[in-house]
Amino acid sequence: MPEGDSIWLAAARLRPVLEGRVLTDVACRWPRVVHGLVGKQVDRIETRGKHLLLRFSDATTIRVHLKMTGRWRTFSSGFPREDLGIALSTEAGTAACYRVPDVERIDDRGLSDHPVLAALGPDVLSEGFDPGSAVARASPEAMVGEALLDQRVACGIGNVYRAEILFYERQDPFAPLHAVRDPERLWATAARMMRENLHPGRRNTTGLPHLDHWVYGRQRRPCMRCRTRIEAREVGALPRVLYWCPRCQAAR
Ligand SMILES: [Zn+2]
Structure with a gap:
């Protein structure tokens, strides 16, 4: 079951494939989520509890919550399409998330008052958690x-x-x-x-x-x-x- 530690580990696996790299291809069950992202850079990958945030160079963010069923996988070339939620490819490979129910694209200006993210308490895995x-x-x-x-x-x-x-x-x-x-x-x-x-x-x-x-x-x-x-x-x-x-x- 994905809890905060699973999301932290998923982010660690995704970073070598995505972070600091330009997107060469994107695919998503909800096409609007990835609109205009080819050619943009993945600036960084963050986690907040069970949410994974992909921050892009066009000042937008994709938020992914795996709920009970979602799973991130990485591939060096090619990836299965069955049950695909979202896939992001760079020259280093593809990060793909399957059976994921909760994916959205957020304008960074709306990030600080996002109804779910803004309500989260401190992350148990954050540095200096009190x-x-x-x-x-x-x-x-x-x-x-x-x-x-x-x-x-x-x-x-x-x-x-x-x-x-x-x-x-x-x-x-x-x-x-x-x-x-x-x-x-x-x-x-x-x-x-x-x-x-x-x-x-x-x-x-x-x-x-x-x-x-x-x-x-x-x-x-x-x-x-x-x-x-x-x-x-x-x-x-x-x-x-x-x-x-x-x-x-x-x-x-
Ligand atoms: Zn006992």
Whole structure:
């Protein structure tokens, strides 16, 4: 599932193909998104949480959000057209995104008041990320399991990290934020776990070679700490399955 670390890694893969290079060809399921881009330079590639931004020399930006299905791939020559969302080619190759539902072109003048981007909280993976600034943006009444996913509080955390952070911190996911003893720890752990996964290969949140996740995807299996069965339940306005150990993460 694409979370902030996946987007950071995608940007790192795309840079050698695109950054500082002139576009020689473009293709897009929504042709207006790439209109007039051939001959323009890709000035730089940025990430903001789960959004990837391609900044061009004509003072426009393409914003891409992979949602649940999208995937970036790079090719040295040629690329498959099936399920193609957008493809950008330079003399160094092609960066193509497949099965992507959310792509738009933005005039740079509109970037600072973009309805989605402007509302994002600080990026968990940004240099000097301050967990206290995330806590300050969250509602004290919010359920802690929901606050961690709220991109307006801090951006980049998705469903896998939410479950893993809460387990690691032995935190009841259903508690209101104001009842958490040291809420900054949750976002500090988020930043640490995600930074440890800024390398290619499988995401691992345990540090153990034989176990990728403590609770995520492990419903009805025994907790690695206490052997209690892991529970799973859809939670939130946009239901996503929350995984937790009812004993290690019991209400205090
Ligand atoms: Zn347990």
